[in-house]
Structure formats: C-alpha cells, structure tokens
Amino acid sequence: MRKPPQQQRSQVMVQNLIEATARAFDRRGLHLTTRDVAEEAGVSVGSLYQYFKNKDELLAGLVSRMAADVSLVVMRNLPQRLALDYPTFYKSCLLEIVALVSDNPGYRAVARHWHELSTVQAVQTAEQQLMEVARQYMLHHHNEYQPRDLQVSVFVGYNSTVYTVMRYLSLPHPPFGIDRLVNELTEMMSAYAERNGKV
Amino acid sequence: MRKPPQQQRSQVMVQNLIEATARAFDRRGLHLTTRDVAEEAGVSVGSLYQYFKNKDELLAGLVSRMAADVSLVVMRNLPQRLALDYPTFYKSCLLEIVALVSDNPGYRAVARHWHELSTVQAVQTAEQQLMEVARQYMLHHHNEYQPRDLQVSVFVGYNSTVYTVMRYLSLPHPPFGIDRLVNELTEMMSAYAERNGKV
Amino acid sequence: MRKPPQQQRSQVMVQNLIEATARAFDRRGLHLTTRDVAEEAGVSVGSLYQYFKNKDELLAGLVSRMAADVSLVVMRNLPQRLALDYPTFYKSCLLEIVALVSDNPGYRAVARHWHELSTVQAVQTAEQQLMEVARQYMLHHHNEYQPRDLQVSVFVGYNSTVYTVMRYLSLPHPPFGIDRLVNELTEMMSAYAERNGKV
Amino acid sequence: MRKPPQQQRSQVMVQNLIEATARAFDRRGLHLTTRDVAEEAGVSVGSLYQYFKNKDELLAGLVSRMAADVSLVVMRNLPQRLALDYPTFYKSCLLEIVALVSDNPGYRAVARHWHELSTVQAVQTAEQQLMEVARQYMLHHHNEYQPRDLQVSVFVGYNSTVYTVMRYLSLPHPPFGIDRLVNELTEMMSAYAERNGKV
DNA sequence: CATGAATGAGGATTCATTCAT
DNA sequence: GATGAATGAATCCTCATTCAT
Numbered sequence: 077m078r079k080p081p082q083q084q085r086s087q088v089m090v091q092n093l094i095e096a097t098a099r100a101f102d103r104r105g106l107h108l109t110t111r112d113v114a115e116e117a118g119v120s121v122g123s124l125y126q127y128f129k130n131k132d133e134l135l136a137g138l139v140s141r142m143a144a145d146v147s148l149v150v151m152r153n154l155p156q157r158l159a160l161d162y163p164t165f166y167k168s169c170l171l172e173i174v175a176l177v178s179d180n181p182g183y184r185a186v187a188r189h190w191h192e193l194s195t196v197q198a199v200q201t202a203e204q205q206l207m208e209v210a211r212q213y214m215l216h217h218h219n220e221y222q223p224r225d226l227q228v229s230v231f232v233g234y235n236s237t238v239y240t241v242m243r244y245l246s247l248p249h250p251p252f253g254i255d256r257l258v259n260e261l262t263e264m265m266s267a268y269a270e271r272n273g274k275v
Numbered sequence: 276m277r278k279p280p281q282q283q284r285s286q287v288m289v290q291n292l293i294e295a296t297a298r299a300f301d302r303r304g305l306h307l308t309t310r311d312v313a314e315e316a317g318v319s320v321g322s323l324y325q326y327f328k329n330k331d332e333l334l335a336g337l338v339s340r341m342a343a344d345v346s347l348v349v350m351r352n353l354p355q356r357l358a359l360d361y362p363t364f365y366k367s368c369l370l371e372i373v374a375l376v377s378d379n380p381g382y383r384a385v386a387r388h389w390h391e392l393s394t395v396q397a398v399q400t401a402e403q404q405l406m407e408v409a410r411q412y413m414l415h416h417h418n419e420y421q422p423r424d425l426q427v428s429v430f431v432g433y434n435s436t437v438y439t440v441m442r443y444l445s446l447p448h449p450p451f452g453i454d455r456l457v458n459e460l461t462e463m464m465s466a467y468a469e470r471n472g473k474v
Numbered sequence: 475m476r477k478p479p480q481q482q483r484s485q486v487m488v489q490n491l492i493e494a495t496a497r498a499f500d501r502r503g504l505h506l507t508t509r510d511v512a513e514e515a516g517v518s519v520g521s522l523y524q525y526f527k528n529k530d531e532l533l534a535g536l537v538s539r540m541a542a543d544v545s546l547v548v549m550r551n552l553p554q555r556l557a558l559d560y561p562t563f564y565k566s567c568l569l570e571i572v573a574l575v576s577d578n579p580g581y582r583a584v585a586r587h588w589h590e591l592s593t594v595q596a597v598q599t600a601e602q603q604l605m606e607v608a609r610q611y612m613l614h615h616h617n618e619y620q621p622r623d624l625q626v627s628v629f630v631g632y633n634s635t636v637y638t639v640m641r642y643l644s645l646p647h648p649p650f651g652i653d654r655l656v657n658e659l660t661e662m663m664s665a666y667a668e669r670n671g672k673v
Numbered sequence: 674m675r676k677p678p679q680q681q682r683s684q685v686m687v688q689n690l691i692e693a694t695a696r697a698f699d700r701r702g703l704h705l706t707t708r709d710v711a712e713e714a715g716v717s718v719g720s721l722y723q724y725f726k727n728k729d730e731l732l733a734g735l736v737s738r739m740a741a742d743v744s745l746v747v748m749r750n751l752p753q754r755l756a757l758d759y760p761t762f763y764k765s766c767l768l769e770i771v772a773l774v775s776d777n778p779g780y781r782a783v784a785r786h787w788h789e790l791s792t793v794q795a796v797q798t799a800e801q802q803l804m805e806v807a808r809q810y811m812l813h814h815h816n817e818y819q820p821r822d823l824q825v826s827v828f829v830g831y832n833s834t835v836y837t838v839m840r841y842l843s844l845p846h847p848p849f850g851i852d853r854l855v856n857e858l859t860e861m862m863s864a865y866a867e868r869n870g871k872v
Numbered sequence: 873c874a875t876g877a878a879t880g881a882g883g884a885t886t887c888a889t890t891c892a893t
Numbered sequence: 894g895a896t897g898a899a900t901g902a903a904t905c906c907t908c909a910t911t912c913a914t
Contacts, residue, residue, distance in 0.1 A: 086877095089877090106305070106391070109903085109904065109905085110904075110905060110906080111903095111904080111905095119878075119879090120878060120879045120880055121879090121880070121905085121906080122877095122878065122879055122880065122906090122907080122908085123877075123878055123879075125905095125906065125907080126876095126877065126878075130905080130906080131904095131905070131906090189390070189391070190390065191388075191389065191390030191391065191438070191441070191442075191445075192388070192390060192391050194442070194445065224462075225455055225458070225459055227450070227451060228451055228455045228456060228458075228459045229459050229462075229463075231439075231443075231451075231456070231459075232435075232439055232456070232459045232460055232463055233463070235435075235438060235439040235442045235443075236431075236434075236435030236436075236438070236439050236463070237435075239390075239434060239435070239438030239439065239442065240430075240431055240434040240435050240438065242390075243390075243393075243434045243438065244430075244434075246390075246393065251426070252426060252427055252430075256424055256427045257427060257430070257431065259424070259427075260424055260427045260428050260430075260431045261431055263423075263428075263467065263470060263471075264428075264431055264432070264435070264463065264466075264467040264470075266470075267463075267466040267467045267469065267470035268462065268463040268466045268467065270466065270470075271462060271465075271466035271469075308886085308887060308888080309887075309888060309889080310887075310888095313897095318895080318896090319895065319896045319897055320888090320889085320896085320897065321889095321890085321891085321894095321895060321896050321897065322894080322895055322896075324888095324889070324890080325894070325895080329888075329889080330887095330888065330889090484898095487898090504703075504789070507882085507883060507884085508883075508884060508885080509882095509883080509884095517899075517900090518899060518900045518901055519884085519885080519900085519901070520885095520886085520887085520898095520899065520900050520901065521898075521899055521900075523884095523885065523886080524897095524898065524899075528884075528885080529883095529884070529885090587788070587789075588788065589786075589787065589788025589789065589836070589839070589840075589843075590786075590788060590789050592840075592843065622860075623853055623856070623857055625848070625849060626849055626853045626854060626856075626857045627857050627860075627861075629837075629841075629849075629854070629857075630833075630837055630854070630857045630858055630861055631861070633833075633836060633837040633840045633841075634829075634832075634833030634834075634836070634837050634861070635833075637788075637832060637833070637836030637837065637840065638828075638829055638832040638833050638836065640788075641788075641791075641832045641836065642828075642832075644788075644791065649824070650824060650825055650828075654822055654825045655825060655828070655829065657822070657825075658822055658825045658826050658828075658829045659829055661821075661826075661865065661868060662826075662829055662830070662833070662861065662864075662865040662868075664868075665861075665864040665865045665867065665868035666860065666861040666864045666865065668864065668868075669860060669861075669863075669864035669867075706907085706908060706909080707908075707909060707910080708908075708909095711876095716874080716875090717874060717875045717876055718875085718876065718909090718910085719873095719874060719875050719876065719910095719911085719912085720873080720874055720875075722909095722910070722911080723873070723874080727909075727910080728908095728909065728910090
C-alpha cells in the first residue's frame with residue numbers, strides 16, 4: 077500500500093483550509109487574501125487551489141459547513157421537539173445554535189459577518205430550512221397558534237433571532253452574558269407567539 | 276461678492292460627493308472605486324481627495340449622513356412621541372425610518388450593507404442614540420412597563436427591528452410588501468412590551 | 475491653457491508603448507511580459523493599461539500598425555503600378571515592403587514572428603488586401619495572363635513571397651544579401667506568371 | 674527473461690509520451706501544460722520527468738520525430754527519384770510530405786506552429802537535409818538546369834513550398850482542396866526550374 | 873520506478889493615491 | 894483649486910518542477 081489513502085488526506089487538507097479560512101476571515105474580514113489563508117493553513121497558495129477552485133469557494137466552503145451544522149442541530153429530534161410548548165421549543169433550538177457557534181472560533185467569525193454572506197447559496201438554503209421548521213411548528217400547533225400572517229411572522233421571527241444573536245457575537249466586549257440574551261429573546265418570541273394564540 | 280464663500284463651495288462639493296458615493300455604492304456595492312465616485316459626481320479623482328482623506332472617508336461620510344438623518348427623524352418631536360402608547364410610538368418611529376431609507380437609493384445601499392458598516396463610528400453613535408430613545412420610553416412609562424432586564428431587552432428590541440428591516444431591504448425580490456413587515460414587527464414588539472407590563 | 479493637449483500626449487504614449495512592445499517582442503519573443511514592455515517603454519505597468527486593454531492589445535497594436543503600413547506602400551500609386559509588366563510590378567512591390575520592414579527594428583521583430591501572429595485580425599485584413607491586389611493585377615492583364623486556378627495561384631504566390639521573406643528576416647546570420655533574395659523571388663514569380671500566359 | 678528489457682520499456686514510454694504531446698499540442702496549441710500531456714498519456718506528471726528533462730524536451734521530441742519522418746520519406750529511394758524529371762520529382766516529394774503530415778494530428782499541429790518551432794535544432798537539421806536534396810537534384814541535372822544562384826534559389830524554393838503548405842494546414846476552413854494547392858505549387862516550381870534551364 | 877500532492881516563482885491586471893501642470 | 898495621467902503595491906491564479914511515500 078504505497079499510496080496514502082487519498083480520500084482521507086484530502087479531507088484533512090480541506091478541513092485545514094476551511095479552518096484557516098475561518099481564522100483569516102476572523103482577522104482580516106472580507107479583505108482576507110489567498111495568501112492570508114495559505115499562511116494561516118501553513119501551506120502554499122498552490123495547494124489551496126488544488127482543493128478549491130478560487131477564493132470564493134473557500135468562504136463558501138466555510139459557510140456551507142456552518143450552515144449544514146446549524147441545520148443539523150435544529151433538525152435533530154425534530155419530531156420530539158415539535159411536541160414541546162413554544163418557549164421550550166424556541167429556547168432549546170436557540171441554545172443549541174448558540175452553543176454550536178460559540179464553541180467554534182471559525183463559526184464565530186462567520187457569525188460576525190453573517191449579513192455580508194447572505195448571498196452565499198448555502199446560507200440561503202439554511203435559512204429556508206430554519207424558516208420551514210418555524211412554519212412547521214406553527215402548523216403543528218394550529219390549535220393553539222393562528223398567526224394572522226404566517227409568512228411574514230416567520231420572516232420576522234427568524235431574522236430577529238438570528239441577526240440579534242449574530243450582532244451579539246460581533247461585539248468585541250459584550251456588556252452582558254449570552255444567557256441574558258437568550259432569555260430575553262425567548263421572552264420576546266414567546267410573547268409574540270402568545271399574541272398569535274387562540275382567544 | 277465676486278467669489279462664492281469658501282465654506283459654501285466646500286459644502287456643496289462634499290454633499291455632491293456623498294451623494295455620488297451613495298449612487299456608486301448602490302450600483303457597485305462594496306466594489307465601488309474612487310473612479311466610480313468621481314465619475315458619478317462629475318469631478319476628477321483629484322478633486323475627491325481635496326475633500327476626503329481617502330476612500331473610507333467617503334463611505335464614512337455617507338454613513339454618517341444617514342445615521343444623522345435617522346437620528347433626526349426619531350429625535351424630532353421626541354417629547355410628544357414619548358407620550359404615545361407603545362404600539363403607536365414604535366410604529367411611528369419605524370415608519371419614519373423606513374420611509375427615509377426607502378426613498379433614498381444611497382441609503383438603501385447602506386442598509387443592504389449595514390452589518391459590514393457596523394464598525395463605522397457614526398453607526399455606533401446612531402445605535403447608541405436609538406437605544407437611548409428606547410430606554411427613555413421605558414423609563415418614561417415605568418408605571419406601565421417594568422422590564423426585568425432593561426439593558427438586554429433594549430438590545431434585543433433594537434437589533435431585531437433594525438436587522439429585520441435591513442434584511443428585508445436587501446431582498447432582491449421581496450415576497451411581500453413593507454407594510455406587512457412593519458405590522459408584524461409592531462405586533463411582535465407590542466407583545467413583548469406588554470409582557471413587560473405591570474401585573 | 476492648463477491642460478496638456480490630451481490627444482497629442484496620448485499619441486506619444488501609444489507610439490512609445492508600441493515601439494517598446496516591438497523591442498520586447500524582439501528580445502523575448504512570445505514570452506514577453508507586461509513588465510518587459512513597461513520597462514522597455516520606461517513607464518509603469520499601470521500606464522500601459524491606461525492605453526491598452528490588455529497584453530494582447532499591445533501586440534495587436536504593433537501588428538496593426540505594420541499591416542497598415544504594408545498595405546499603404548502597396549496601395550500607393552496602385553493604378554500606375556497595375557500598368558507595369560509583371561516582373562517590374564512584383565519587384566517594385568516587394569522592394570517597398572522589404573525596405574519598410576528592414577528599416578524598422580520593430581517591424582523586423584514582427585516579421586520574425588509572422589506565422590505566430592496570423593490569428594491577429596489586422597494580419598488577416600492585410601493579407602486579404604494584398605491578395606486582392608495580386609488578383610486585380612491578373613484581372614487587369616487578363617489578355618496576357620490567364621491562370622488556370624486564380625484563387626489558388628494567388629494564395630501560393632502570396633504565401634511563397636511573404637513567408638520566404640519573413641523567414642529570411644528571421645535568420646540570425648543571413649548567408650546572402652536581401653538583393654539576391656528579391657531577385658530570385660522575382661525570377662520565380664515571373665516564371666510562374668509567364669507559364670500562366672497566353673499560348 | 675522475467676522483466677522486460679529496460680531499453681524497450683523506455684522506448685514504449687517515450688513513444689507514448691511523444692504521441693500524447695502531439696495530441697495535447699493539437700488540442701491546446703502552445704498553451705499545452707505538462708498535466709495535459711500526462712493525462713493524455715495516462716501516466717503521472719512525475720513519470721513524464723523520468724523520460725524528459727523538461728517541457729521543452731517533449732516538444733523537441735515531437736518535432737524531432739516529425740522532422741526525422743519527413744527526412745525519411747524524402748530520402749527513401751532518393752537515387753531513383755533523382756532520375757525523375759523535375760515536376761514528377763517535386764510533386765512526388767511534396768505529396769509524400771503532405772500525406773505524412775495530414776495523416777497525423779500531432780504533425781498537423783506541429784505544422785500549424787512550424788514557424789514558432791524553427792529554433793528547435795531538429796527542425797534546422799531537417800531543413801538542411803531537405804535543402805541539400807534540392808541542391809543535389811540540381812547538381813545531378815546540371816545539364817538541364819543551371820541556376821544563376823543555386824544557394825538562393827534553393828532557399829526560395831524550399832521556403833516557398835514549406836511555408837505555403839504549413840499555412841494551408843493552418844487554415845481553419847481551407848477554401849480549396851489540398852490537391853489544387855499541390856498542383857499550383859508544382860506549376861510554380863516547375864516554371865521556376867524551367868527558367869533556370871539551358872537555352 | 874511511479875505517483876501526484878505540494879511548492880512558489882511569475883504573470884496579468886486593478887485601483888487607491890499622488891503630483892506636475 | 895482642479896485635473897487626470899502616472900504610479901506601483903497588492904492580488905488572484907497558473908503551472909513547471911520536485912520529492913516524500
């Protein structure tokens with residue numbers, strides 16, 4: 077067995093490059109250069125192009141991975157979750173996402189630039205999925221909640237949650253803990269849901 | 276009075292350049308070049324540097340102007356507004372901001388890139404001001420509303436509102452009208468405010 | 475009159491850059507770089523792009539100029555020339571072209587690489603023109619010459635002449651003078667023309 | 674005899690690589706990369722460097738082979754050929770060369786770039802040989818033909834023939850068949866030879 | 873010997889900024 | 894002050910060549 081297991085080597089390199097992209101993105105923002113990424117990864121620029129067609133693919137790769145992970149934690153045990161009452165449902169989803177993003181420096185960097193990346197396909201796909209989950213919760217609980225304008229209320233709820241969290245994660249020196257943020261968001265969304273409740 | 280007062284000439288030029296920046300920003304996004312701006316303004320690149328130290332100052336100028344305008348519409352008649360009930364107060368502020376931004380292509384462009392510009396000082400100042408208004412409303416109505424966590428609820432309310440609107444303005448083909456967005460945001464924020472109401 | 479006469483300045487620069495391209499082409503062949511050209515011209519790479527859209531345009535510019543000049547000397551006094559007998563006609567055209575190319579180092583460089591440049595539009599246009607002149611001579615003298623296959627004989631005559639001359643000009647150390655080449659080419663073409671003569 | 678003789682393996686590999694170079698050259702022109710050649714040959718780039726010092730050697734190898742083949746067909750039965758009358762001699766040589774080149778896509782590609790390759794040693798050697806054959810024909814028939822300027826007339830004849838054919842092979846859409854080209858070239862050269870005939 | 877991942881020098885092109893006129 | 898030509902550092906990407914496995 078002379079050849080190194082090709083698949084595995086590639087995976088390691090791709091992973092390494094995506095993490096390097098995250099770190100470079102964190103440090104330089106959208107001004108990151110291919111050289112930044114290569115140096116951060118400890119490889120040559122040429123190697124970078126062996127695994128990614130161009131610079132944009134690097135960022136897309138990072139974002140895809142994050143979007144996929146976010147979708148994953150929300151989709152996991154979705155049937156059981158849909159049975160929960162709204163505050164518990166919302167807070168549990170939020171906590172999982174927050175934990176996922178907070179733990180990963182690369183993901184934190186992406187969060188800080190979430191708005192700039194909204195054109196990446198993977199982000200849009202993830203958004204569709206998450207909004208779909210919210211819609212399903214509402215439909216599943218149609219006896220309790222009957223939003224006047226489902227489409228728009230899902231849009232409002234999704235964006236309020238995501239961008240508020242992303243903004244918080246962007247703060248260089250957050251003046252309060254993440255717990256308090258999660259609690260208040262849960263309060264707000266619960267109040268919103270209740271207002272949409274049956275008379 | 277043969278030659279026009281220096282001050283005024285400058286003002287006109289600065290104004291012209293900022294509006295040109297807005298138009299260029301609208302067309303090219305963050306890829307705008309100094310040449311784009313100069314052409315849009317109908318002046319030479321050299322002149323541009325007579326009034327702005329560098330490219331970033333142009334964007335900062337545009338953003339400052341927008342932030343100032345936003346502050347202005349919210350601050351205007353603030354005493355009277357503070358007397359309104361919450362839904363009316365919130366919705367009137369929101370409508371004014373939305374109208375201001377929607378009417379100006381340059382401001383719309385800035386809105387589309389709001390997150391990327393959050394490091395600009397003027398944006399941070401405007402944010403402080405707007406959050407301060409929200410805080411004042413709550414304090415002024417402390418008999419009706421007593422948020423458990425004023426600081427965080429203001430943060431949540433501010434960011435939910437602003438980024439949801441900005442996100443809407445970023446949509447190339449909004450699937451619903453701005454009215455419905457404003458209504459739902461008002462619903463959400465009113466429900467949130469009420470939950471913080473006295474027992 | 476503050477502004478320098480723009481048209482004239484441009485012309486000088488364009489001329490300078492084309493000549494620099496010729497020299498660089500002469501030295502580096504098709505491997506010439508934009509840096510080569512810029513250095514040879516004594517300007518920065520940036521300037522180069524102010525006057526030419528890209529590297530190919532530089533070469534195209536040089537070739538166009540040469541092709542235009544070649545056409546010019548052949549077209550000049552064409553009516554009178556068409557009246558000459560074939561050997562005189564052919565030799566006079568050839569001598570003019572040879573003189574034009576020999577005198578100009580840049581044109582000599584292009585000649586050395588003529589075949590590589592046959593895809594440039596200007597070359598094809600010039601070729602069409604020159605072959606058209608040959609065709610016209612034959613038609614004008616249809617009483618004396620009636621080629622069996624006009625189209626092909628023009629192709630053969632044109633290419634034999636041009637590429638033989640170009641090849642001669644490519645020789646680093648020509649083993650004989652240009653006069654002898656011109657004489658032999660004239661001999662060959664005259665013999666060919668005569669064979670196409672009336673019985 | 675367990676393992677194949679070294680010599681033969683090499684020969685096969687070298688042959689394979691040269692043919693791959695020909696195919697790649699045909700497809701990519703002068704922009705061919707080592708990767709193109711390796712893929713076309715079905716081997717790794719590394720192997721390629723086992724047999725050729727660098728990329729230029731590959732092209733040189735291809736050109737050498739072609740030059741050798743061209744020499745071969747002309748040299749074959751040279752004594753008999755020298756006895757033929759000039760038109761028959763010339764046309765038979767030409768037809769053999771045309772057939773050889775037309776049948777091989779790689780050779781056609783080389784032909785298309787003949788001028789660019791004229792610095793390759795093998796090309797120069799082949800040219801010397803071919804011109805020597807022409808000279809020998811003239812010397813062998815010194816009773817019939819006495820060129821005023823043997824050296825130059827051989828140069829003119831050789832280059833006229835070769836470059837006209839090469840140029841024809843470069844045409845993306847030849848407006849006439851190769852037969853007509855061969856016929857006209859034969860006409861021209863025969864007329865030229867006759868003019869050099871005894872009085 | 874074969875492999876092909878890794879290398880990094882090199883090349884085309886852009887664009888913020890300067891400065892002579 | 895106004896101009897816009899000139900500058901050249903910076904950037905993305907390619908590809909010949911090497912070398913560890």
